[in-house]
Amino acid sequence: MKQEKSFSPMSGYFMIFSVLILILAGVFGLAIIHHPAFVIAILAAIFLLPGFVIVNPNQSVVLILFGEYKGTVKANGFFWVNPFFSKRKVSLRARNLDSDPIKVNDKIGNPIMIGVVLVWRVKDTFKATFDVNDYSNFVAIQSEAAIRGMAGAYPYDNFEDEQAEITLRSGGNEVSELLEKELSERLEIAGIEVMEARINYLAYASEIAGAMLRRQQATAVVAARFKIVEGAVSMVEMALEQLKEKDVIELDEDKKATMVSSLMVVLCSDKDATPVLNTGSLYQ
Known part of the structure:
Protein backbone atom coordinates (compact mmCIF):
# COMPACT_ATOMS: atom_id res chain seq x y z
CA MET A 1 0.00 0.00 0.00
CA LYS A 2 1.33 3.41 -0.94
CA GLN A 3 2.05 5.98 1.71
CA GLU A 4 2.40 9.73 1.70
CA LYS A 5 5.73 10.96 0.36
CA SER A 6 7.24 14.41 0.35
CA PHE A 7 7.79 16.42 -2.84
CA SER A 8 10.34 19.21 -3.13
CA PRO A 9 9.17 21.85 -5.64
CA MET A 10 11.19 24.59 -7.28
CA SER A 11 11.16 28.15 -5.99
CA GLY A 12 8.29 30.09 -7.44
CA TYR A 13 10.20 33.36 -7.34
CA PHE A 14 12.92 32.09 -9.67
CA MET A 15 10.37 30.72 -12.12
CA ILE A 16 8.23 33.88 -12.10
CA PHE A 17 11.38 35.83 -12.99
CA SER A 18 12.07 33.41 -15.86
CA VAL A 19 8.47 33.71 -17.11
CA LEU A 20 8.69 37.52 -17.09
CA ILE A 21 11.92 37.38 -19.10
CA LEU A 22 10.31 35.11 -21.69
CA ILE A 23 7.28 37.37 -22.01
CA LEU A 24 9.35 40.54 -22.31
CA ALA A 25 11.73 38.92 -24.79
CA GLY A 26 8.85 37.70 -26.92
CA VAL A 27 6.99 41.02 -26.89
CA PHE A 28 10.04 43.17 -27.66
CA GLY A 29 11.25 40.65 -30.26
CA LEU A 30 7.97 40.80 -32.12
CA ALA A 31 7.78 44.58 -31.81
CA ILE A 32 11.35 45.29 -32.91
CA ILE A 33 12.55 42.39 -35.04
CA HIS A 34 9.13 41.26 -36.24
CA HIS A 35 10.23 37.65 -36.32
CA PRO A 36 7.53 35.01 -35.62
CA ALA A 37 10.03 32.86 -33.70
CA PHE A 38 9.53 35.11 -30.65
CA VAL A 39 5.98 33.82 -30.40
CA ILE A 40 7.50 30.62 -29.05
CA ALA A 41 8.87 32.52 -26.05
CA ILE A 42 5.42 33.93 -25.26
CA LEU A 43 3.79 30.49 -25.64
CA ALA A 44 6.46 28.96 -23.37
CA ALA A 45 5.73 31.57 -20.70
CA ILE A 46 1.99 30.85 -20.93
CA PHE A 47 2.71 27.12 -20.65
CA LEU A 48 4.72 27.63 -17.45
CA LEU A 49 2.08 29.74 -15.68
CA PRO A 50 -0.17 26.86 -14.43
CA GLY A 51 2.81 25.41 -12.53
CA PHE A 52 2.75 28.08 -9.84
CA VAL A 53 1.30 27.07 -6.49
CA ILE A 54 0.96 28.78 -3.10
CA VAL A 55 0.98 26.63 0.06
CA ASN A 56 -0.38 28.38 3.14
CA PRO A 57 0.48 27.41 6.75
CA ASN A 58 -1.14 24.12 7.83
CA GLN A 59 -2.07 23.36 4.25
CA SER A 60 -0.71 20.84 1.77
CA VAL A 61 -0.92 20.19 -1.96
CA VAL A 62 -1.20 16.66 -3.37
CA LEU A 63 0.44 16.35 -6.81
CA ILE A 64 -0.82 13.89 -9.46
CA LEU A 65 0.66 13.35 -12.93
CA PHE A 66 -1.72 11.59 -15.33
CA GLY A 67 -3.23 9.49 -12.54
CA GLU A 68 0.07 8.76 -10.76
CA TYR A 69 0.70 10.12 -7.27
CA LYS A 70 3.95 12.10 -7.25
CA GLY A 71 4.06 13.45 -3.71
CA THR A 72 2.74 16.03 -1.29
CA VAL A 73 4.03 19.55 -0.73
CA LYS A 74 3.73 20.53 2.94
CA ALA A 75 6.33 23.31 3.02
CA ASN A 76 4.83 26.79 3.11
CA GLY A 77 5.58 29.35 0.44
CA PHE A 78 5.43 30.15 -3.28
CA PHE A 79 6.54 27.29 -5.52
CA TRP A 80 6.54 26.02 -9.09
CA VAL A 81 5.88 22.44 -10.21
CA ASN A 82 5.36 20.63 -13.48
CA PRO A 83 2.44 22.36 -15.26
CA PHE A 84 0.98 18.93 -16.09
CA PHE A 85 0.58 18.12 -12.40
CA SER A 86 -2.96 18.03 -11.04
CA LYS A 87 -2.99 19.82 -7.72
CA ARG A 88 -5.38 19.00 -4.83
CA LYS A 89 -5.23 21.14 -1.73
CA VAL A 90 -5.71 19.30 1.58
CA SER A 91 -6.03 21.24 4.84
CA LEU A 92 -3.90 20.05 7.77
CA ARG A 93 -5.69 22.27 10.29
CA ALA A 94 -7.48 20.81 13.32
CA ARG A 95 -11.23 20.54 12.85
CA ASN A 96 -14.18 20.14 15.20
CA LEU A 97 -17.06 17.73 14.75
CA ASP A 98 -19.94 18.50 17.10
CA SER A 99 -22.27 15.58 16.45
CA ASP A 100 -26.01 15.86 16.92
CA PRO A 101 -27.31 13.63 19.76
CA ILE A 102 -28.32 10.22 18.45
CA LYS A 103 -30.46 7.53 20.08
CA VAL A 104 -28.52 4.39 21.05
CA ASN A 105 -28.84 1.56 23.56
CA ASP A 106 -26.47 1.31 26.50
CA LYS A 107 -25.02 -1.95 27.82
CA ILE A 108 -28.24 -2.81 29.66
CA GLY A 109 -30.42 -1.93 26.69
CA ASN A 110 -31.81 1.39 27.91
CA PRO A 111 -32.39 3.90 25.07
CA ILE A 112 -30.27 7.01 25.61
CA MET A 113 -29.37 10.15 23.68
CA ILE A 114 -25.66 10.77 23.27
CA GLY A 115 -23.52 13.26 21.37
CA VAL A 116 -19.76 13.81 21.16
CA VAL A 117 -17.23 16.47 20.26
CA LEU A 118 -14.38 15.25 18.07
CA VAL A 119 -11.19 17.16 17.27
CA TRP A 120 -9.38 15.70 14.24
CA ARG A 121 -6.99 16.54 11.42
CA VAL A 122 -5.52 14.97 8.32
CA LYS A 123 -2.26 13.17 9.04
CA ASP A 124 -1.69 11.18 5.81
CA THR A 125 -2.71 13.13 2.71
CA PHE A 126 -2.37 10.08 0.43
CA LYS A 127 -4.93 8.06 2.40
CA ALA A 128 -7.26 11.04 2.82
CA THR A 129 -7.18 11.76 -0.91
CA PHE A 130 -7.14 8.31 -2.51
CA ASP A 131 -8.30 5.69 0.05
CA VAL A 132 -11.72 7.28 0.74
CA ASN A 133 -14.10 9.18 -1.47
CA ASP A 134 -14.78 12.12 0.88
CA TYR A 135 -12.77 12.08 4.09
CA SER A 136 -14.92 14.73 5.84
CA ASN A 137 -18.08 12.71 5.26
CA PHE A 138 -16.18 9.55 6.21
CA VAL A 139 -15.28 11.09 9.59
CA ALA A 140 -18.91 12.02 10.28
CA ILE A 141 -20.31 8.57 9.46
CA GLN A 142 -17.62 6.59 11.26
CA SER A 143 -17.95 8.83 14.32
CA GLU A 144 -21.60 7.87 14.63
CA ALA A 145 -20.68 4.18 14.34
CA ALA A 146 -18.00 4.60 17.02
CA ILE A 147 -20.49 6.31 19.35
CA ARG A 148 -22.87 3.37 19.04
CA GLY A 149 -20.07 0.89 19.76
CA MET A 150 -18.80 2.81 22.77
CA ALA A 151 -22.28 3.38 24.23
CA GLY A 152 -23.03 -0.34 24.06
CA ALA A 153 -19.95 -1.14 26.16
CA TYR A 154 -21.09 0.70 29.32
CA PRO A 155 -24.36 1.26 31.19
CA TYR A 156 -25.73 4.78 31.51
CA ASP A 157 -25.37 4.57 35.30
CA ASN A 158 -25.04 1.87 37.96
CA PHE A 159 -28.64 1.90 39.25
CA GLU A 160 -29.43 -1.35 37.43
CA ASP A 161 -25.86 -2.65 37.20
CA GLU A 162 -24.40 -2.04 40.65
CA GLN A 163 -21.26 -4.01 39.78
CA ALA A 164 -20.34 -1.57 37.03
CA GLU A 165 -17.34 0.50 38.05
CA ILE A 166 -17.36 2.58 34.87
CA THR A 167 -20.52 4.17 33.47
CA LEU A 168 -21.21 6.63 30.69
CA ARG A 169 -22.29 9.27 33.20
CA SER A 170 -19.32 8.96 35.54
CA GLY A 171 -16.69 7.24 33.39
CA GLY A 172 -14.82 10.42 32.54
CA ASN A 173 -11.34 9.72 31.15
CA GLU A 174 -11.90 5.97 30.73
CA VAL A 175 -14.91 6.51 28.47
CA SER A 176 -13.10 9.24 26.49
CA GLU A 177 -10.06 6.99 26.01
CA LEU A 178 -12.23 4.16 24.71
CA LEU A 179 -13.99 6.55 22.35
CA GLU A 180 -10.68 7.92 21.05
CA LYS A 181 -9.36 4.38 20.52
CA GLU A 182 -12.53 3.33 18.70
CA LEU A 183 -12.40 6.40 16.46
CA SER A 184 -8.66 6.08 15.77
CA GLU A 185 -9.09 2.50 14.56
CA ARG A 186 -11.99 3.42 12.30
CA LEU A 187 -10.41 6.59 10.86
CA GLU A 188 -6.92 5.21 10.31
CA ILE A 189 -7.91 4.03 6.82
CA ALA A 190 -8.52 7.66 5.86
CA GLY A 191 -5.26 8.95 7.34
CA ILE A 192 -7.09 10.89 10.07
CA GLU A 193 -5.54 11.63 13.46
CA VAL A 194 -7.95 11.83 16.40
CA MET A 195 -6.70 14.58 18.71
CA GLU A 196 -9.54 14.55 21.25
CA ALA A 197 -12.94 12.94 21.67
CA ARG A 198 -15.37 13.39 24.54
CA ILE A 199 -19.06 13.15 25.33
CA ASN A 200 -20.81 16.53 25.30
CA TYR A 201 -24.43 15.38 25.61
CA LEU A 202 -25.87 12.46 27.57
CA ALA A 203 -29.46 11.86 28.62
CA TYR A 204 -32.12 9.18 28.71
CA ALA A 205 -34.36 8.98 25.67
CA SER A 206 -37.67 10.82 26.01
CA GLU A 207 -39.77 7.65 26.29
CA ILE A 208 -38.07 6.57 29.54
CA ALA A 209 -36.76 9.88 30.86
CA GLY A 210 -39.74 10.45 33.15
CA ALA A 211 -39.60 6.97 34.66
CA MET A 212 -35.85 7.20 35.19
CA LEU A 213 -36.23 10.60 36.85
CA ARG A 214 -38.79 9.19 39.29
CA ARG A 215 -36.49 6.27 40.00
CA GLN A 216 -33.59 8.59 40.75
CA GLN A 217 -35.79 10.69 43.01
CA ALA A 218 -36.99 7.58 44.85
CA THR A 219 -33.41 6.41 45.27
CA ALA A 220 -32.43 9.82 46.67
Whole structure:
Protein backbone atom coordinates (compact mmCIF):
# COMPACT_ATOMS: atom_id res chain seq x y z
CA MET A 1 0.00 0.00 0.00
CA LYS A 2 1.33 3.41 -0.94
CA GLN A 3 2.05 5.98 1.71
CA GLU A 4 2.40 9.73 1.70
CA LYS A 5 5.73 10.96 0.36
CA SER A 6 7.24 14.41 0.35
CA PHE A 7 7.79 16.42 -2.84
CA SER A 8 10.34 19.21 -3.13
CA PRO A 9 9.17 21.85 -5.64
CA MET A 10 11.19 24.59 -7.28
CA SER A 11 11.16 28.15 -5.99
CA GLY A 12 8.29 30.09 -7.44
CA TYR A 13 10.20 33.36 -7.34
CA PHE A 14 12.92 32.09 -9.67
CA MET A 15 10.37 30.72 -12.12
CA ILE A 16 8.23 33.88 -12.10
CA PHE A 17 11.38 35.83 -12.99
CA SER A 18 12.07 33.41 -15.86
CA VAL A 19 8.47 33.71 -17.11
CA LEU A 20 8.69 37.52 -17.09
CA ILE A 21 11.92 37.38 -19.10
CA LEU A 22 10.31 35.11 -21.69
CA ILE A 23 7.28 37.37 -22.01
CA LEU A 24 9.35 40.54 -22.31
CA ALA A 25 11.73 38.92 -24.79
CA GLY A 26 8.85 37.70 -26.92
CA VAL A 27 6.99 41.02 -26.89
CA PHE A 28 10.04 43.17 -27.66
CA GLY A 29 11.25 40.65 -30.26
CA LEU A 30 7.97 40.80 -32.12
CA ALA A 31 7.78 44.58 -31.81
CA ILE A 32 11.35 45.29 -32.91
CA ILE A 33 12.55 42.39 -35.04
CA HIS A 34 9.13 41.26 -36.24
CA HIS A 35 10.23 37.65 -36.32
CA PRO A 36 7.53 35.01 -35.62
CA ALA A 37 10.03 32.86 -33.70
CA PHE A 38 9.53 35.11 -30.65
CA VAL A 39 5.98 33.82 -30.40
CA ILE A 40 7.50 30.62 -29.05
CA ALA A 41 8.87 32.52 -26.05
CA ILE A 42 5.42 33.93 -25.26
CA LEU A 43 3.79 30.49 -25.64
CA ALA A 44 6.46 28.96 -23.37
CA ALA A 45 5.73 31.57 -20.70
CA ILE A 46 1.99 30.85 -20.93
CA PHE A 47 2.71 27.12 -20.65
CA LEU A 48 4.72 27.63 -17.45
CA LEU A 49 2.08 29.74 -15.68
CA PRO A 50 -0.17 26.86 -14.43
CA GLY A 51 2.81 25.41 -12.53
CA PHE A 52 2.75 28.08 -9.84
CA VAL A 53 1.30 27.07 -6.49
CA ILE A 54 0.96 28.78 -3.10
CA VAL A 55 0.98 26.63 0.06
CA ASN A 56 -0.38 28.38 3.14
CA PRO A 57 0.48 27.41 6.75
CA ASN A 58 -1.14 24.12 7.83
CA GLN A 59 -2.07 23.36 4.25
CA SER A 60 -0.71 20.84 1.77
CA VAL A 61 -0.92 20.19 -1.96
CA VAL A 62 -1.20 16.66 -3.37
CA LEU A 63 0.44 16.35 -6.81
CA ILE A 64 -0.82 13.89 -9.46
CA LEU A 65 0.66 13.35 -12.93
CA PHE A 66 -1.72 11.59 -15.33
CA GLY A 67 -3.23 9.49 -12.54
CA GLU A 68 0.07 8.76 -10.76
CA TYR A 69 0.70 10.12 -7.27
CA LYS A 70 3.95 12.10 -7.25
CA GLY A 71 4.06 13.45 -3.71
CA THR A 72 2.74 16.03 -1.29
CA VAL A 73 4.03 19.55 -0.73
CA LYS A 74 3.73 20.53 2.94
CA ALA A 75 6.33 23.31 3.02
CA ASN A 76 4.83 26.79 3.11
CA GLY A 77 5.58 29.35 0.44
CA PHE A 78 5.43 30.15 -3.28
CA PHE A 79 6.54 27.29 -5.52
CA TRP A 80 6.54 26.02 -9.09
CA VAL A 81 5.88 22.44 -10.21
CA ASN A 82 5.36 20.63 -13.48
CA PRO A 83 2.44 22.36 -15.26
CA PHE A 84 0.98 18.93 -16.09
CA PHE A 85 0.58 18.12 -12.40
CA SER A 86 -2.96 18.03 -11.04
CA LYS A 87 -2.99 19.82 -7.72
CA ARG A 88 -5.38 19.00 -4.83
CA LYS A 89 -5.23 21.14 -1.73
CA VAL A 90 -5.71 19.30 1.58
CA SER A 91 -6.03 21.24 4.84
CA LEU A 92 -3.90 20.05 7.77
CA ARG A 93 -5.69 22.27 10.29
CA ALA A 94 -7.48 20.81 13.32
CA ARG A 95 -11.23 20.54 12.85
CA ASN A 96 -14.18 20.14 15.20
CA LEU A 97 -17.06 17.73 14.75
CA ASP A 98 -19.94 18.50 17.10
CA SER A 99 -22.27 15.58 16.45
CA ASP A 100 -26.01 15.86 16.92
CA PRO A 101 -27.31 13.63 19.76
CA ILE A 102 -28.32 10.22 18.45
CA LYS A 103 -30.46 7.53 20.08
CA VAL A 104 -28.52 4.39 21.05
CA ASN A 105 -28.84 1.56 23.56
CA ASP A 106 -26.47 1.31 26.50
CA LYS A 107 -25.02 -1.95 27.82
CA ILE A 108 -28.24 -2.81 29.66
CA GLY A 109 -30.42 -1.93 26.69
CA ASN A 110 -31.81 1.39 27.91
CA PRO A 111 -32.39 3.90 25.07
CA ILE A 112 -30.27 7.01 25.61
CA MET A 113 -29.37 10.15 23.68
CA ILE A 114 -25.66 10.77 23.27
CA GLY A 115 -23.52 13.26 21.37
CA VAL A 116 -19.76 13.81 21.16
CA VAL A 117 -17.23 16.47 20.26
CA LEU A 118 -14.38 15.25 18.07
CA VAL A 119 -11.19 17.16 17.27
CA TRP A 120 -9.38 15.70 14.24
CA ARG A 121 -6.99 16.54 11.42
CA VAL A 122 -5.52 14.97 8.32
CA LYS A 123 -2.26 13.17 9.04
CA ASP A 124 -1.69 11.18 5.81
CA THR A 125 -2.71 13.13 2.71
CA PHE A 126 -2.37 10.08 0.43
CA LYS A 127 -4.93 8.06 2.40
CA ALA A 128 -7.26 11.04 2.82
CA THR A 129 -7.18 11.76 -0.91
CA PHE A 130 -7.14 8.31 -2.51
CA ASP A 131 -8.30 5.69 0.05
CA VAL A 132 -11.72 7.28 0.74
CA ASN A 133 -14.10 9.18 -1.47
CA ASP A 134 -14.78 12.12 0.88
CA TYR A 135 -12.77 12.08 4.09
CA SER A 136 -14.92 14.73 5.84
CA ASN A 137 -18.08 12.71 5.26
CA PHE A 138 -16.18 9.55 6.21
CA VAL A 139 -15.28 11.09 9.59
CA ALA A 140 -18.91 12.02 10.28
CA ILE A 141 -20.31 8.57 9.46
CA GLN A 142 -17.62 6.59 11.26
CA SER A 143 -17.95 8.83 14.32
CA GLU A 144 -21.60 7.87 14.63
CA ALA A 145 -20.68 4.18 14.34
CA ALA A 146 -18.00 4.60 17.02
CA ILE A 147 -20.49 6.31 19.35
CA ARG A 148 -22.87 3.37 19.04
CA GLY A 149 -20.07 0.89 19.76
CA MET A 150 -18.80 2.81 22.77
CA ALA A 151 -22.28 3.38 24.23
CA GLY A 152 -23.03 -0.34 24.06
CA ALA A 153 -19.95 -1.14 26.16
CA TYR A 154 -21.09 0.70 29.32
CA PRO A 155 -24.36 1.26 31.19
CA TYR A 156 -25.73 4.78 31.51
CA ASP A 157 -25.37 4.57 35.30
CA ASN A 158 -25.04 1.87 37.96
CA PHE A 159 -28.64 1.90 39.25
CA GLU A 160 -29.43 -1.35 37.43
CA ASP A 161 -25.86 -2.65 37.20
CA GLU A 162 -24.40 -2.04 40.65
CA GLN A 163 -21.26 -4.01 39.78
CA ALA A 164 -20.34 -1.57 37.03
CA GLU A 165 -17.34 0.50 38.05
CA ILE A 166 -17.36 2.58 34.87
CA THR A 167 -20.52 4.17 33.47
CA LEU A 168 -21.21 6.63 30.69
CA ARG A 169 -22.29 9.27 33.20
CA SER A 170 -19.32 8.96 35.54
CA GLY A 171 -16.69 7.24 33.39
CA GLY A 172 -14.82 10.42 32.54
CA ASN A 173 -11.34 9.72 31.15
CA GLU A 174 -11.90 5.97 30.73
CA VAL A 175 -14.91 6.51 28.47
CA SER A 176 -13.10 9.24 26.49
CA GLU A 177 -10.06 6.99 26.01
CA LEU A 178 -12.23 4.16 24.71
CA LEU A 179 -13.99 6.55 22.35
CA GLU A 180 -10.68 7.92 21.05
CA LYS A 181 -9.36 4.38 20.52
CA GLU A 182 -12.53 3.33 18.70
CA LEU A 183 -12.40 6.40 16.46
CA SER A 184 -8.66 6.08 15.77
CA GLU A 185 -9.09 2.50 14.56
CA ARG A 186 -11.99 3.42 12.30
CA LEU A 187 -10.41 6.59 10.86
CA GLU A 188 -6.92 5.21 10.31
CA ILE A 189 -7.91 4.03 6.82
CA ALA A 190 -8.52 7.66 5.86
CA GLY A 191 -5.26 8.95 7.34
CA ILE A 192 -7.09 10.89 10.07
CA GLU A 193 -5.54 11.63 13.46
CA VAL A 194 -7.95 11.83 16.40
CA MET A 195 -6.70 14.58 18.71
CA GLU A 196 -9.54 14.55 21.25
CA ALA A 197 -12.94 12.94 21.67
CA ARG A 198 -15.37 13.39 24.54
CA ILE A 199 -19.06 13.15 25.33
CA ASN A 200 -20.81 16.53 25.30
CA TYR A 201 -24.43 15.38 25.61
CA LEU A 202 -25.87 12.46 27.57
CA ALA A 203 -29.46 11.86 28.62
CA TYR A 204 -32.12 9.18 28.71
CA ALA A 205 -34.36 8.98 25.67
CA SER A 206 -37.67 10.82 26.01
CA GLU A 207 -39.77 7.65 26.29
CA ILE A 208 -38.07 6.57 29.54
CA ALA A 209 -36.76 9.88 30.86
CA GLY A 210 -39.74 10.45 33.15
CA ALA A 211 -39.60 6.97 34.66
CA MET A 212 -35.85 7.20 35.19
CA LEU A 213 -36.23 10.60 36.85
CA ARG A 214 -38.79 9.19 39.29
CA ARG A 215 -36.49 6.27 40.00
CA GLN A 216 -33.59 8.59 40.75
CA GLN A 217 -35.79 10.69 43.01
CA ALA A 218 -36.99 7.58 44.85
CA THR A 219 -33.41 6.41 45.27
CA ALA A 220 -32.43 9.82 46.67
CA VAL A 221 -35.38 9.77 49.09
CA VAL A 222 -34.51 6.26 50.31
CA ALA A 223 -30.87 7.23 50.81
CA ALA A 224 -31.90 10.34 52.75
CA ARG A 225 -34.33 8.36 54.94
CA PHE A 226 -31.64 5.81 55.64
CA LYS A 227 -29.33 8.53 56.91
CA ILE A 228 -32.13 10.08 59.00
CA VAL A 229 -33.03 6.76 60.65
CA GLU A 230 -29.37 5.93 61.23
CA GLY A 231 -28.85 9.28 62.94
CA ALA A 232 -32.06 8.99 64.96
CA VAL A 233 -31.10 5.57 66.30
CA SER A 234 -27.70 6.91 67.33
CA MET A 235 -29.31 9.87 69.11
CA VAL A 236 -31.83 7.68 70.98
CA GLU A 237 -29.07 5.31 72.02
CA MET A 238 -26.96 8.20 73.24
CA ALA A 239 -29.93 9.67 75.18
CA LEU A 240 -30.63 6.40 76.97
CA GLU A 241 -26.97 5.90 77.85
CA GLN A 242 -26.61 9.42 79.27
CA LEU A 243 -29.83 9.10 81.31
CA LYS A 244 -28.50 5.86 82.74
CA GLU A 245 -25.02 7.20 83.45
CA LYS A 246 -26.27 10.40 85.14
CA ASP A 247 -29.00 8.51 86.99
CA VAL A 248 -31.55 11.15 86.04
CA ILE A 249 -34.45 8.73 85.94
CA GLU A 250 -34.90 5.01 86.20
CA LEU A 251 -36.72 3.59 83.19
CA ASP A 252 -38.17 0.15 82.92
CA GLU A 253 -38.62 -1.59 79.56
CA ASP A 254 -42.09 -0.13 78.96
CA LYS A 255 -40.89 3.40 79.68
CA LYS A 256 -37.87 2.90 77.43
CA ALA A 257 -40.13 1.66 74.63
CA THR A 258 -42.41 4.67 75.01
CA MET A 259 -39.47 7.06 75.05
CA VAL A 260 -37.81 5.44 72.02
CA SER A 261 -41.10 5.55 70.10
CA SER A 262 -41.62 9.24 70.88
CA LEU A 263 -38.03 10.19 70.00
CA MET A 264 -38.10 8.23 66.72
CA VAL A 265 -41.33 9.97 65.70
CA VAL A 266 -39.87 13.39 66.47
CA LEU A 267 -36.49 12.73 64.82
CA CYS A 268 -37.71 10.85 61.72
CA SER A 269 -40.78 12.91 60.89
CA ASP A 270 -40.57 15.03 57.74
CA LYS A 271 -42.62 17.69 59.51
CA ASP A 272 -42.26 19.44 62.85
CA ALA A 273 -43.74 17.32 65.65
CA THR A 274 -46.73 18.76 67.54
CA PRO A 275 -46.31 18.26 71.29
CA VAL A 276 -49.15 16.74 73.34
CA LEU A 277 -49.16 17.54 77.05
CA ASN A 278 -49.78 14.50 79.24
CA THR A 279 -51.30 15.52 82.56
CA GLY A 280 -51.36 11.99 83.88
CA SER A 281 -48.67 9.36 84.20
CA LEU A 282 -46.59 7.84 81.43
CA TYR A 283 -48.96 4.87 81.35
CA GLN A 284 -52.09 6.96 80.61
